[in-house]
Amino acid sequence: MSIKEQMQMMGVAARDAATAINKATTAQKNDALEAIADAIVTDRDDLMLENEKDLSAARANGITDAMLDRLTFNEIRFNTMIDGLRQVAALNDPVGEIDDMSYRPSGIQVGRMRVPLGVIGVIYESRPNVTIDAASLCLKSGNATILRGGSEAIHSNRALTLCIQTGLKSAQLPENVVQLVPMTDRAAVGELITMKRHVDVIVPRGGISLTERIANEATIPVIKHLDGVCHVYIDDEADRQMATDIAFNAKCNRYAVCNAMETLLVASGVASDVLPDLARMYVGEEVELRGCDETAKILSNVCEVGPATEEDWSTEYVAPVLSIKIVADIDEAIDHINTFGSKHTDTIVTESYSNGRRFLREVDSSSVMVNASPRFSDGFEFGLGAEIGISTDKLHARGPVGLEGLTSQKYVVLGTGQVRQ
Amino acid sequence: MSIKEQMQMMGVAARDAATAINKATTAQKNDALEAIADAIVTDRDDLMLENEKDLSAARANGITDAMLDRLTFNEIRFNTMIDGLRQVAALNDPVGEIDDMSYRPSGIQVGRMRVPLGVIGVIYESRPNVTIDAASLCLKSGNATILRGGSEAIHSNRALTLCIQTGLKSAQLPENVVQLVPMTDRAAVGELITMKRHVDVIVPRGGISLTERIANEATIPVIKHLDGVCHVYIDDEADRQMATDIAFNAKCNRYAVCNAMETLLVASGVASDVLPDLARMYVGEEVELRGCDETAKILSNVCEVGPATEEDWSTEYVAPVLSIKIVADIDEAIDHINTFGSKHTDTIVTESYSNGRRFLREVDSSSVMVNASPRFSDGFEFGLGAEIGISTDKLHARGPVGLEGLTSQKYVVLGTGQVRQ
Numbered sequence: 001m002s003i004k005e006q007m008q009m010m011g012v013a014a015r016d017a018a019t020a021i022n023k024a025t026t027a028q029k030n031d032a033l034e035a036i037a038d039a040i041v042t043d044r045d046d047l048m049l050e051n052e053k054d055l056s057a058a059r060a061n062g063i064t065d066a067m068l069d070r071l072t073f074n075e076i077r078f079n080t081m082i083d084g085l086r087q088v089a090a091l092n093d094p095v096g097e098i099d100d101m102s103y104r105p106s107g108i109q110v111g112r113m114r115v116p117l118g119v120i121g122v123i124y125e126s127r128p129n130v131t132i133d134a135a136s137l138c139l140k141s142g143n144a145t146i147l148r149g150g151s152e153a154i155h156s157n158r159a160l161t162l163c164i165q166t167g168l169k170s171a172q173l174p175e176n177v178v179q180l181v182p183m184t185d186r187a188a189v190g191e192l193i194t195m196k197r198h199v200d201v202i203v204p205r206g207g208i209s210l211t212e213r214i215a216n217e218a219t220i221p222v223i224k225h226l227d228g229v230c231h232v233y234i235d236d237e238a239d240r241q242m243a244t245d246i247a248f249n250a251k252c253n254r255y256a257v258c259n260a261m262e263t264l265l266v267a268s269g270v271a272s273d274v275l276p277d278l279a280r281m282y283v284g285e286e287v288e289l290r291g292c293d294e295t296a297k298i299l300s301n302v303c304e305v306g307p308a309t310e311e312d313w314s315t316e317y318v319a320p321v322l323s324i325k326i327v328a329d330i331d332e333a334i335d336h337i338n339t340f341g342s343k344h345t346d347t348i349v350t351e352s353y354s355n356g357r358r359f360l361r362e363v364d365s366s367s368v369m370v371n372a373s374p375r376f377s378d379g380f381e382f383g384l385g386a387e388i389g390i391s392t393d394k395l396h397a398r399g400p401v402g403l404e405g406l407t408s409q410k411y412v413v414l415g416t417g418q419v420r421q
Numbered sequence: 422m423s424i425k426e427q428m429q430m431m432g433v434a435a436r437d438a439a440t441a442i443n444k445a446t447t448a449q450k451n452d453a454l455e456a457i458a459d460a461i462v463t464d465r466d467d468l469m470l471e472n473e474k475d476l477s478a479a480r481a482n483g484i485t486d487a488m489l490d491r492l493t494f495n496e497i498r499f500n501t502m503i504d505g506l507r508q509v510a511a512l513n514d515p516v517g518e519i520d521d522m523s524y525r526p527s528g529i530q531v532g533r534m535r536v537p538l539g540v541i542g543v544i545y546e547s548r549p550n551v552t553i554d555a556a557s558l559c560l561k562s563g564n565a566t567i568l569r570g571g572s573e574a575i576h577s578n579r580a581l582t583l584c585i586q587t588g589l590k591s592a593q594l595p596e597n598v599v600q601l602v603p604m605t606d607r608a609a610v611g612e613l614i615t616m617k618r619h620v621d622v623i624v625p626r627g628g629i630s631l632t633e634r635i636a637n638e639a640t641i642p643v644i645k646h647l648d649g650v651c652h653v654y655i656d657d658e659a660d661r662q663m664a665t666d667i668a669f670n671a672k673c674n675r676y677a678v679c680n681a682m683e684t685l686l687v688a689s690g691v692a693s694d695v696l697p698d699l700a701r702m703y704v705g706e707e708v709e710l711r712g713c714d715e716t717a718k719i720l721s722n723v724c725e726v727g728p729a730t731e732e733d734w735s736t737e738y739v740a741p742v743l744s745i746k747i748v749a750d751i752d753e754a755i756d757h758i759n760t761f762g763s764k765h766t767d768t769i770v771t772e773s774y775s776n777g778r779r780f781l782r783e784v785d786s787s788s789v790m791v792n793a794s795p796r797f798s799d800g801f802e803f804g805l806g807a808e809i810g811i812s813t814d815k816l817h818a819r820g821p822v823g824l825e826g827l828t829s830q831k832y833v834v835l836g837t838g839q840v841r842q
Contacts, residue, residue, distance in 0.1 A: 019759070023783060096782060102804065108793045110803050113781065117815055200815050221642065221816045242838040249840035338440070360534065360833050361517060362444060372529045372836025381841075382531050382832060383523065394538050394621050395642045396817040399832040411803060411820040412781050415793025417663040419670035420802075 003183060007191035010146055010179050011198025014119040017176035018144035022116050026093040028171050029140055033089040036136070036167030037082045043163055048073060050159035051128070058152050070127045071153055081132045084386070088136040091385040094403045095142040098412065108418050112409040116142030118200035120406065121192045122388075123148045123214060125206040128156035134205065135164050135178045137388050141406035144177050146199065148192055151184035158182070193218035203401075205389055208316075223397055223405065225389045227316040228258030228344040230374045233265040233333040233359070234274055235350035242371060243270075243349040244278050249373040250347065252285045256318050258390060259345050259377040263313060263323045265333045268294070271326045276302045282322060291324040298326075313340040330355050334362050341365060343392045345377035345399075366392055366399035424604060428612035431567055431600050432619025435540045438597040439565035443537050447514040449592050450561055454510040457557070457588030458503045464584055469494060471580035472549070479573055491548045492574055502553045505807070509557040512806040515824045516563040519833060529839050533830040537563035539621035541827065542613045543809075544569045544635060546627040549577035555626070556585050556599045558809050562827035565598050567620065569613055572605035579603070614639035624822075626810055629737075644818055644826065646810045648737040649679030649765040651795045654686040654754040654780070655695055656771035663792060664691075664770040665699050670794040671768065673706045677739050679811060680766050680798040684734060684744045686754045689715070692747045697723045703743060712745040719747075734761040751776050755783050762786060764813045766798035766820075787813055787820035 001009075021029075040047065051073040058068055094114050101111030120143045122134040131147055138145040149157040161180040168175050181188050193202050193214055202222045204211045215222050232250045234243040250261035266275060275298050282289060283303045290308040291299070299305050305324070312323040313336070327333045330348075337346050345367040348359040356370040367377040377400065379387025384402030391397045397405035422430075442450075461468065472494040479489055515535050522532030541564045543555040552568055559566040570578040582601040589596050602609050614623050614635055623643045625632045636643050653671045655664040671682035687696060696719050703710060704724045711729040712720070720726050726745070733744040734757070748754045751769075758767050766788040769780040777791040788798040798821065800808025805823030812818045818826035 019783075022785070104802060104804055106797065106802060108790075108797055108802070113789075115785070118785070216640075219637075221814075239838070245838060245840050253841050362440075364443070364536070364539070365831065367832040367834060368534075369529075369834035369836065371838050372834050373840045375841035376527065376529055376834060376836075376839065377832070381525060381527060381529070383525055393642075394829050396829070398829055408815050408817070408819055410786065411788040411798070413788060413790035413793050413797060413803075415790060415797075417660070417666060417792050418797065419666050419794045420674050420796035 003185055003187045004191055006183065007181070007188055007195060008198070010181065011119070011195045013176040014144040014146050014179060015198050017174045018116070018118045020174050021139065021144055021177045022095070022142050024142070024173055028173060029093065029142070030089040032139060032167045032171035032173055033085050033136055035170040036132070036164050037085040039163035039166040040078065040082055040132075040160075043159070044078065047156070047159050047163075050155040053155040054153050063152065067126055067152075071156070073128070073156065077129055081129050084133060085136050088140050088386055091140060091403060093140065094407050099409070106418055107416065109414040111412050113412045114404070114407045115410050116407055119144045119146065119198060121146045121148065121199045121202045121220070123189060123192070123202065123204045123206070123210070124150065125210060126150040126153055128153040128160060130205055131157050131160040131180070132164070134203070134388060137386055137403060138406060139177060141403045143406055146179050146181060146192060148181040148189055154184055189214075190217065193220055196220055203388055221396070223389065223391050223401060224393055225258065226392050227342045228260070228390075229262050229314060229316050229340065229342040230259055230344050231263050231265055231337050231341060231346045232261050232374065233327075233330070233337070233346070233348045234267060234270060235330060235348055235352060235355050236267040236269040237352035237355060238270065238274075238349040239351055240270070240274055243274055244281070246347065246349050246371070246373050247278055248281050250375060251282065251287060251322050253373070253375050255320050257375070258316070259374050260318070261322070261374055262315065262317055263325060263340070265325050265327050265336060267330070267333070268326050268328055271295075272298050275299060275324070279303050285320065287320040287322050289322055289324060292326055294326040295324045314342075316342070330358060334359065338364050343394070344390065345369065345374040347372060347374050366390065424606055424608045425612055427604065428602070428609055428616060429619070431602065432540070432616045434597040435565040435567050435600060436619050438595045439537070439539045441595050442560065442565055442598045443516070443563050445563070445594055449594060450514065450563070451510040453560060453588045453592035453594055454506050454557055456591040457553070457585050458506040460584035460587040461499065461503055461553070461581070464580070465499065468577070468580050468584075471576040474576040475574050484573065488547055488573075492577070494549070494577065498550055502550050505554060506557050509561050509807055512561060512824060514561065515828050520830070527839055528837065530835040532833050534833045535825070535828045536831050537828055540565045540567065540619060542567045542569065542620045542623045542641070544610060544613070544623065544625045544627070544631070545571065546631060547571040547573055549574040549581060551626055552578050552581040552601070553585070555624070555809060558807055558824060559827060560598060562824045564827055567600050567602065567613060569602040569610055575605055610635075611638065614641055617641055624809055642817070644810065644812050644822060645814055646679070647813050648763045649681070649811075650683050650735060650737050650761065650763040651680055651765050651798075652684050652686055652758050652762060652767045653682050653795065654748070654751070654758070654767070654769045655688060655691060656751060656769055656773060656776050657688040657690040658773035658776060659691065659695075659770040660772055661691070661695055664695055665702070667768065667770050667792070667794050668699055669702050671796060672703065672708060672743050674794070674796050676741050678796070679737070680795050681739070682743070682795055683736065683738055684746060684761070686746050686748050686757060688751075688754070689747050689749055692716070693719050696720060696745070700724050706741065708741040708743055710743055710745060713747055715747040716745045735763075737763070751779060755780065759785050764815070765811065766790065766795040768793060768795050787811065
């Protein structure tokens with residue numbers, strides 16, 4: 001059988017399974033999630049063995065230490081997967097929720113019911129725990145899933161998928177609710193992202209190059225997260241201490257995350273007041289600073305500041321590097337963010353009611369904040385319970401995507417025999 | 422300048438205008454809408470003159486009478502455009518609405534703000550009144566618009582766009598908030614639907630062939646309406662009179678609309694009771710009937726019934742033709758609809774609580790109804806105030822798309838200096 005035929009068969013099976021999981025009760029879905037957690041506990045030795053196969057292949061291929069680490073199962077990762085499953089089981093079931101039911105002059109009653117998207121294709125890279133993460137969220141939101149993990153994690157992913165299917169079976173749900181693409185060929189991805197009839201949406205979870213490639217080649221809608229070029233803007237009216245705390249936290253809390261700050265904007269009126277202390281704190285954490293001319297001037301006696309080029313303003317460093325720009329006022333700040341940002345998360349620090357209000361309205365990003373670190377841009381912190389990713393798209397879901405983002409709403413109408421005049 | 426360069430210039434101008442219209446106050450947008458209505462009243466003679474240019478060109482090209490009618494300005498159409506503008510002005514402004522604001526354990530307050538999509542490209546066919554329709558909805562929802570109408574209406578569309586721009590100017594809004602593609606070349610459409618940097622979403626308004634072509638070629642998200650293969654299912658537990666009324670209204674109220682019924686499904690237990698009278702009513706309206714074998718048997722002494730082929734089950738006739746199928750029960754009905762329907766609008770007629778509840782949950786269509794004619798599937802009837810179309814997509818907007826469907830939601834966070842641990 002060709003790869004195309006195999007993928008089509010998986011697609012047909014997923015479509016059938018989607019019908020079943022849409023009808024499943026909340027209790028059944030929760031039972032399945034708990035049973036998957038139990039299966040991971042029971043099959044632990046097997047999982048370690050399969051993971052070891054991936055690890056030795058990876059070592060033989062001279063994989064980097066960082067990638068090897070992402071690939072490895074250990075105590076903490078087992079517990080995270082198991083806790084994650086139980087947390088998703090504890091979340092409210094979004095499927096079937098009805099909102100805004102109201103009577104119309106014709107006498108019909110109109111509302112909106114939350115429904116699964118159908119079949120979700122999830123494409124990810126080396127971390128095998130994404131298998132459990134993605135499957136649990138798609139399952140709880142009533143969707144069938146086709147998973148395509150990184151080829152270097154294929155043994156681990158297969159073993160985890162067996163646990164998932166054991167759990168589904170024990171809750172009387174079809175195993176095909178969650179399928180893993182067994183082939184590691186790239187052609188399988190090409191097929192997955194163009195099977196319009198069988199797949200409703202693609203969620204890529206991985207670096208920007210994976211996401212961009214999928215977004216360009218897919219003929220199915222993609223819920224995508226591109227880069228996170230996040231800003232903190234310190235306004236003229238900022239509380240100095242708060243501004244320092246937030247700007248430091250935004251950069252130095254963690255570097256390799258999409259909601260870390262990449263560019264600091266400072267109103268010229270407060271720059272010489274705020275920047276020197278802040279620069280010393282960054283330097284203490286070995287953060288490399290790049291800045292505009294004015295920044296370099298202000299910091300000339302404090303530390304080394306490389307020149308920030310046009311490219312810096314739109315770069316996600318994901319590293320201890322920060323670009324700094326002095327701006328005239330809030331207008332220039334908003335303009336800079338809307339021009340160079342990536343529509344992810346941006347913060348203003350200000351005590352000015354008017355400036356805060358304008359920033360919230362005019363900055364065109366998925367998450368816009370006043371007086372809080374952009375590091376809060378996260379499904380758990382926002383109260384979604386879990387997240388499958390952070391969308392930088394404008395249609396459908398913006399910002400952290402939880403269970404609700406894996407559903408849509410249809411109209412439901414209740415009548416008593418009304419006909420149209 | 423090449424077509425590509427001209428379109429790119431329009432795109433850049435639209436992006437700038439989008440920033441301005443996002444910031445515009447509700448009063449300014451309403452003033453603009455009222456001023457456009459006034460301009461149409463004032464420029465009436467000019468509009469008739471420009472329309473006459475299109476009409477004589479169309480007559481010379483031997484256009485059909487139906488198309489000629491769609492192209493023609495008359496008293497009723499002027500009033501419809503003017504009333505439409507005033508109705509949109511009277512609708513609530515969706516932009517900036519904040520929902521679900523709540524405190525999180527960290528102390529931050531998280532909610533969602535409704536925001537414009539940005540730049541919307543609207544592509545439509547011969548009816549020039551769509552120019553006003555589409556422009557007014559996009560304007561009220563805070564979006565910039567690039568309109569591309571049918572080449573046969575170019576003079577009428579240009580004249581209407583002048584009225585729009587007069588209205589925008591009088592409300593101190595940039596004229597480029599609404600632009601019309603002045604070229605009639607097809608290449609301009611190709612450019613419009615692939616200018617990712619400048620256009621956020623495409624709304625095609627026209628026949629299925631236009632929509633399919635755009636959906637296949639666009640690299641920008643498309644809010645699309647494909648065909649409307651709508652069903653009425655008469656359940657075993659239906660009230661006979663109500664079933665007859667709804668099934669008759671669903672087909673015969675209007676034929677050339679997407680929410681008319683194309684296939685009638687009847688539970689076998691009630692078919693011989695319900696179908697003969699209903700068939701006589703259809704025949705009285707000269708509706709051609711096509712049916713399954715059992716339908717033909719039941720109606721053999723009543724009227725002529727052609728055989729319904731596999732193709733009939735998925736055909737949108739948009740004409741006085743109806744296919745009829747006898748089904749064993751609600752399971753077969755739901756299965757038929759999910760297999761052959763187009764995810765538009767489907768109705769069950771039943772007094773059974775359980776069957777009604779299952780139909781609402783399990784039929785995977787944009788609008789699902791109990792005991793009401795599918796003809797109610799419409800933005801006005803649903804209380805949206807207006808509609809730019811009916812989406813048969815699953816992501817973003819499903820069913821009738823009003824102002825809300827032209828917006829999305831971003832997260833807003835209000836803090837008091839919180840940083841992430």
